[in-house]
Amino acid sequence: MGKPIFQPLPDKPDHPRLEEEVLARWNAEETFAKLRAKNAGGPTFSFIDGPVTANKPLGIHTTWGRTLKDVFQRYKALRGFDQRYQNGFDCQGLWIEVGVERELGLNSKHEIEEYGLEKFAAKCREAVVKYSEQLWEGSKRLGQWMDWGRDYFTFSDTNIEYVWRMLKTVHERDWLYKGHRSTEWCPRCGTSISQHELIGSYVDRADPSLFVRFPLLVRPGEFLVIWTTTPWTLPANVAAAVNPDAEYGRRANGEWVAAARYPDEQLADKRTGAELVGWTYRGPFDDLTPGSEVEHRVIPWDDVSMDDGTGIVHIAPGCGGEDFELAGVNGLPVIQPVDEAGRFYDSFGWLHGMSTTEAAEQIIGNLEEKGILVEAGLHEHRYPECWRCHTPLIFRIADDWFISVRDLRQQMLDANQTVEWTPAYMRKRMDDWLNNMDDWNISRRRYYGLPLPFYPCSCGHLNVIGSRADLEERALSGLDQLEELRRPWIDRVPIRCEECGEPVERIKEVGDVWLDAGIVPFSTLGWQNETAVPEGFGVGAAKGLTTADLPDHAYWEKWFPADWVSEMREQIRLWFYSQLFMSVVLTGQAPFKRVLGYEKMLDETGREMHGSWGNTIEANDAFNRMGADVMRWQFAAQAPDRDLWFGFGPAEEVKRKLLPFWNSVKFFVDYANIAGFEPQWESLEPAATEPLDRWLAERTHAFVADATAGYESWLAVDVMRDFEAYLDDLSNWYIRRSRRRFWDGDEVALHALWYAVVQTLRVLAPVLPFITDELWRTLVLDGPESVHLAGWPEVAEPDRAFLEEIAEVRRVVELGRQARSTSGIKLRQPLRRLVVEGARIDGHLEEIADELRVKTVEHGEVEAVELHVKPNLPVLGPKLGKELGSVRAALAAGEFEELDGGRFRVLGHELEPDEVLVERGGKEGWAVASGDGVTVALDLTLDGELLLEGEVYDLIHRVNTLRKEQGFEISDRIVLSGVDERLERHEDWIKGEVLAVEVRYGGELKIEKA
């Protein structure tokens, strides 16, 4: 034999090695470029990539999202859609800053400023360069096809200018304002935190729990008692709130409390809260200057809770959102105790310079010395921390910049109704968010971020710059040193007030990073840009990092809105929201037509992944140990409405599922090589001579149709489910049933199998781009050089009735196997007959007989079927508890219903197959199985003839095992020795099955090459 027609395949795929080879081939052959050229000018599919923050190497969570993006882009490409393939990086904001601070060992804003803002900016850019390169590498290894090198970077001056333009629009519509508010504040980062950044940032924490006496000035010897978990707020106390409708009273020791909180005590002098209002008291820190200047008094508040504490609430308007609002209503003074870094101001004497946590112990000790501490303990509760540096948040009063959502909320809700969400419930999540969101706090007191273009003048006018040209026109100085539209350079460019003509400086704040990401559907597509600028995105900090163009407005018209975007669910409140917000401001419509969201990734046991728990998986480790295709299968097969349990265990499961497909292709390759079968690309047509071949073609067409529907509804999970069912039919029915034809070198069968696997590769290519391309190049000798250039299979409508007929045959065979397995008779032993009730299997009796190794199959009534179901106690006991007894009795009495898949319903419980022990009995000498309304009965009677045939099957099995063990080729002829003489009458049969040219009787069983 000369060179084989098809490259022989190893026994199983070595995924990582195979993938590296395929990557090298894609590179060498420029496969992606060819694909783009092929689809250029075709119908458009507009996908807009959400930026990944360039602050770490590719994370395993990110590979999930990137896979989904790639799967659907590849699918659309196979269908001929022209696409943009632009990847994006988020490059500014706290994520980047915190990483660089850690690297440099800087611990506060003060230290950053000492280090120098120019140097700090350079370090931040360096980090982005480094990590964007790592993200490129990781994404390529994953198999993601994007226009690498023409990415958008959000720190590009172009992107910044687009945000400026949006902010100017917001100002012109009178939605921009500066708010004086109490806000969640990260003392380490020294900035306020916005509402959408708080979601999911609550952690369990133990804080001090203090009960403190406030001595009443009007009633010597009597006290108000309050409860607090934040000792640091006590020096800022100005009032105590009571519920005006609740009942209060005095304890024997003179402490005033709410009656509802002390139900077991006799309280004296009972009064409503309203009667306490106005009482004055001595504050807990009146020995310090700020407290001494306040008249502390009791105020009414309807929201005082009777669920915890004493029913009297300590109010510090400088340290809490509700407290701040109460101060406005009640005309209370506002004491702000801590500075931006969360440290006490010097007016607080001995507390000066302490952090809020450092101060807690000191404050408790001080209260004790003064004799006003009633009780100190610990309190477990949920408490928000900074989502970037994990410092517990505090409240501060700050002047922040806001965009009012008053006029926008309804427009955004309306726009959301035009979006098709998958899974559908995510639309509701977005609606909930839109209904509840506050005005958008867009300012951050940081350094490496979008410079907010606000120049408030002492004349009262707010100047807002909308573009670089605008800035240049109004600048008074500093343009020559303006390297980037960024701090510190931008801060050295004062402008002239457009109202009074005086010089005016920019505020120091930078913008929320979600402004940077939300503007992407405008900035990257050239909205309202008159002339395209080649490489116009590679400016400012992005210079030299990307060759992406700034397109013109016609381009935006072509690609906006996005046909599809996809990110994880938390992006509803982040990127999906900020995009929607800015798009509604600028165009009044949603920036995307369809969204695919997905839930969280957990480890394979269902726990969150944490570096400190040692259960995170590095993307590179996954590439090297499981391979990208295996990862992608896990991601694609995951229902997007459930959390993904990802890991090496599930990876093994995927490999186990994939192997029959590899084996099917290898089976084809081996036999086609023996037969010298050489199919032509042009003959990729279904074969239709034999019924089984016709069935395989129809089954393949049904798979193509079902998978198409899955892709079209953005549910790769459906595609993979259909594939698993298809693969079972292919390997456990078609190939099993056709083995002899392949041994005989039947070209019709070889063609039928070739057609099926080649079409299957095209369907799977988006999910498993590596292995499908490898197998494609093995199987397709003269067609398109890559499966990714082969387009989507065009196939006829499948004959569903015909497929259902064979599905019924397979059900009968499956039940026959079940019956055999309960009989205790081994599978190789032929039996006399099978009786089938309830299935239409005419025309397939012989196939069933052959599969089940019975002599005849007949229709008939199966008599006296008894079904006994007992509880599997070790499993069911813990599940049912007390109810086990009644369930057991109901099962024994036959009061149950049989469901699909071996499940049973009894007394309202659905029992899984592993929770019950099932016995089916027929007449003596029969084995019975039933399901889905079909019942089969196997005649178990054995006679001498059947037993002898059983021995022949045993022999064939042993010889074939020997052939494998001794490394014989499947086409090698042998001489077989050591056969029992009683089997001589079956000699021809044996020879045919084991490719023996001679059989010798007696002695030890052995084989030799003929």
Ligand SMILES: [Zn+2]
């Ligand atoms: Zn922080």
Ligand SMILES: [Zn+2]
């Ligand atoms: Zn002015």
